[in-house]
Amino acid sequence: MSDPFVLFSSSHLLALLLLVVTSLLLYAFRHRLQRSPQGKRILRYTLAALLAGSEAVLNIWNITEGTWSPRYTLPLELCSLTLLLSIIMLLSKSRLLYEILFFAGIGGALQALMTPNLGYAFPHIRFYQFFTAHILIILASLYMTWIENYRPTWKSIGLTMIFLNIAALLVGITDYYVGANYMFLMHKPSTASILDWLGPYPVYLLAEEGIALLIFTIMLLLFFVIPEKMSRTGKSRDHSAI
Structure with a gap:
């Protein structure tokens, strides 16, 4: 029997470090990949294959x-x-899916990586599978952002919120009929998670809506709005200096 997973154990922190390292490598080699159609295609299909695997x-x-x-x-x-939608996005290069997955994919996977609903510690196969899958979900959207130069907009946040609520409705109906708890729509997970701070059922479901909207807004600001504003400011200063 496997040892139980321990939050922020050395193996957990190493898995989070792997996310940071792979993301930085993807960013560091973005220009080289952008200039190589074959390299982009190989990486895109590799990410899709690893997600499916x-x-x-x-x-x-x-x-x-x-x-x-x-x-x-x-x-x-x-x-x-x-994860499944990320595979389709990578294979089809769908901009619509990207607008949703940049927020829902990265935001959801990052929260799962920080507070995993996982009952198996390193080196169990479920430990490897869990962290590999969630890191790949994040890398898929980062690839489309940094390599394919896709960009979300403020409307993308609204689109993502609509997607999440439609998904929650359909999954909630499934939960009711099969006696399940997918997306934790019926009760909180048994392991520690951010939901523990959000009040009892069903209050935490409403709180999740507000937190998701806040996180998506912060993501758009940090990834795009603020950097682009700083870039425009720097360029205007250069022109005025000339």
Whole structure:
């Protein structure tokens, strides 16, 4: 039997460090990749294949362990949905999916990485699969941003909120009929998470809406609005100096 996962243990911190390192490498090599159509295509398909592989590993493990169940293992968690949509985004280069996944994918996966709903510690296969899948979800949207030069807008935040509420409605109906708790719409997870700070059911569901909107706004400001404003200010100063 595997040891239980420990929040912010050395293995957890190393997994978070892996996210930071891979993101920095992607950013550092962005210009080289932008100039190489073949390199971009290889990386895009590789990310899609790794995402599909991580989902396949999860399902194979559940089947072989006899733990597969429509109550627990359907791909109806937010990160499962964004993983599958990230594969489609990478293969189709869909701008519509990018606008949603930049916020829902990165925001959801980052929260999951910080407070994993995971019962298995390193070096269990579920530990590897969990962190690999969530890191790849983030890298997929960062790839589309830094390599393909896609950009979300303020309207993208509204689109993402609509997507999340439609997804929650459909998943909630499924939860009710199969007795499940996908997206934690029926109750909080048994492991520590940010939901513990948001009040009892169903208050935390409403609080999640506000937090999601705040996080998406901060992401847009930090990634795009502020840097672009600083860039324009720097250019105007250069012109005035001339």
